Amino acid sequence: SVELLKDRGLWRTGALINGEWITETPHGKYSLNNPATSALLVELPVCKEAETEAAVEAADRAFRAWSQTTAKHRYEVINRWYQLVVEHKEDLATLITLEEGKPLSEARGEIDYAASFLQWFAEEAKRVRGDVIPAPKPGQRILALKQPIGVCAAITPWNFPAAMITRKAGPALAAGCSMVVKPASQTPLTALALGELALRAGVPAGVFSVITGNSTRATGGVLTGHKLVRKITFTGSTEVGRILLEQSASTIKKCSMELGGNAPLIVFADADLDAAVEGILVAKFRNSGQSCIAANRVLVHDSIYDQLAARLAARTAELRVGNGLEEGTQIGPMIDEAAVAKVEEHLRDALSGGARILAGGRRHALGGAFFEPTVVADVNLGMTIAREETFGPVMPLLRFRDDAEAIAMANDTDFGLAAYLFSRDAQRVWNAAEALEAGMVGINTGLISSEVAPFGGVKQSGLGREGSQYGIDEYLEIKYLCWDGL
Numbered sequence: 001s002v003e004l005l006k007d008r009g010l011w012r013t014g015a016l017i018n019g020e021w022i023t024e025t026p027h028g029k030y031s032l033n034n035p036a037t038s039a040l041l042v043e044l045p046v047c048k049e050a051e052t053e054a055a056v057e058a059a060d061r062a063f064r065a066w067s068q069t070t071a072k073h074r075y076e077v078i079n080r081w082y083q084l085v086v087e088h089k090e091d092l093a094t095l096i097t098l099e100e101g102k103p104l105s106e107a108r109g110e111i112d113y114a115a116s117f118l119q120w121f122a123e124e125a126k127r128v129r130g131d132v133i134p135a136p137k138p139g140q141r142i143l144a145l146k147q148p149i150g151v152c153a154a155i156t157p158w159n160f161p162a163a164m165i166t167r168k169a170g171p172a173l174a175a176g177c178s179m180v181v182k183p184a185s186q187t188p189l190t191a192l193a194l195g196e197l198a199l200r201a202g203v204p205a206g207v208f209s210v211i212t213g214n215s216t217r218a219t220g221g222v223l224t225g226h227k228l229v230r231k232i233t234f235t236g237s238t239e240v241g242r243i244l245l246e247q248s249a250s251t252i253k254k255c256s257m258e259l260g261g262n263a264p265l266i267v268f269a270d271a272d273l274d275a276a277v278e279g280i281l282v283a284k285f286r287n288s289g290q291s292c293i294a295a296n297r298v299l300v301h302d303s304i305y306d307q308l309a310a311r312l313a314a315r316t317a318e319l320r321v322g323n324g325l326e327e328g329t330q331i332g333p334m335i336d337e338a339a340v341a342k343v344e345e346h347l348r349d350a351l352s353g354g355a356r357i358l359a360g361g362r363r364h365a366l367g368g369a370f371f372e373p374t375v376v377a378d379v380n381l382g383m384t385i386a387r388e389e390t391f392g393p394v395m396p397l398l399r400f401r402d403d404a405e406a407i408a409m410a411n412d413t414d415f416g417l418a419a420y421l422f423s424r425d426a427q428r429v430w431n432a433a434e435a436l437e438a439g440m441v442g443i444n445t446g447l448i449s450s451e452v453a454p455f456g457g458v459k460q461s462g463l464g465r466e467g468s469q470y471g472i473d474e475y476l477e478i479k480y481l482c483w484d485g486l
């Protein structure tokens, strides 16, 4: 697979710790497979406690010098990293498709998105400002300084192997922090290539390290339990987020959590149906439905339900399924067998409760981790498919009769990441947008992610925000100076 890359220096097969590539550890290797073909891609070293501790200690040493550099210097280094990511877009996209499976066109889009966080936060480095606050007594001055929090640990998922790293490393490094990344065991190659480009950009040894391996308990235990780590930033499931929060409690770490969702997408009777169809398809099927902001429940007004269902089924049946490396592929494989089994289980439960398949519904003829893009109608909120995050290419359709019922159904979940609505009535849009219990609301669009906007959830979907002018605050502490006797 290395021969698919133009720059073979981006094919890195060891962990990056303190600026050095570690290709052997005492714990052996684990195999990485291509989800589209099941073929072995590479074997990578397994890191455990000792290697993770070494990365944390190196990050602590590196933090001392990096945090003392000027904001302009950090801007220059991170901006160079941004430029290198853009220059190597094709190779990075190929790595994503090889290890994650998404179509190359989507992988290219992810690299644009990933690069945008480096560009944005390079700029933001220069805009971290404190305050001078009017004091309560004469002869006194009150100041608020913003300082980098220290060593940060990032634990990232496989579904966006590049963007979930730059969205964390960009603001951390801009603020003056150092970072140890533990990428998902399924998608380390993209993370390691980003590490190689960071070194080429001049990010000093230890400021950005990448741990490899499939020993998540060992590495996660050190990252959440180590006194020198001041901040944990995680993207993944609510279940694992809860474990990491518990483990971080003993050392009182600052935590950012981007967790699971169960996004409702509401189509009101007055919606532009052409726009709604396009929006639903992209909000549902991007990355084969394996996105935390994927529309998990499509709620449609009774008066347009049958018409919209027929249009969605027809379009879904036309989607081209295949190996993501082949141009024209619109739906790649799912990440692994367990993911396919979960989709089957959700569908089985829905069908036994009276739901109807309008398109797809089975494993794809290509075999392996491929599943047919599916539309299923007559779903209700009692079914597992509407209660849990399916994380697959399945679109459940639910029916509602008035606005109040739609909002109540949308909010009937412990999650609160994204929500979407389609309507042309300004009053209805405003009322619904305010009433939805979600961190993000897409209005007449299924695409909401951008480096300029605050990404994050409410309820059990998470803590904190990433991207935008707020994102860097997660990596800063406020120090208050009370200066008297002036």
Ligand code: ADP
Binding pocket: 155, 156, 157, 158, 159, 182, 183, 184, 185, 216, 217, 219, 220, 221, 235, 236, 237, 238, 240, 241, 243, 244
């Ligand atoms: P996903 O469904 O995206 O794989 P997970 O929450 O299972 O979501 O995993 C997200 C990340 O968390 C991955 O990098 C995974 O290896 C890591 N992880 C899973 N379990 C633990 C754990 N107990 N401690 C630390 N990290 C973990």
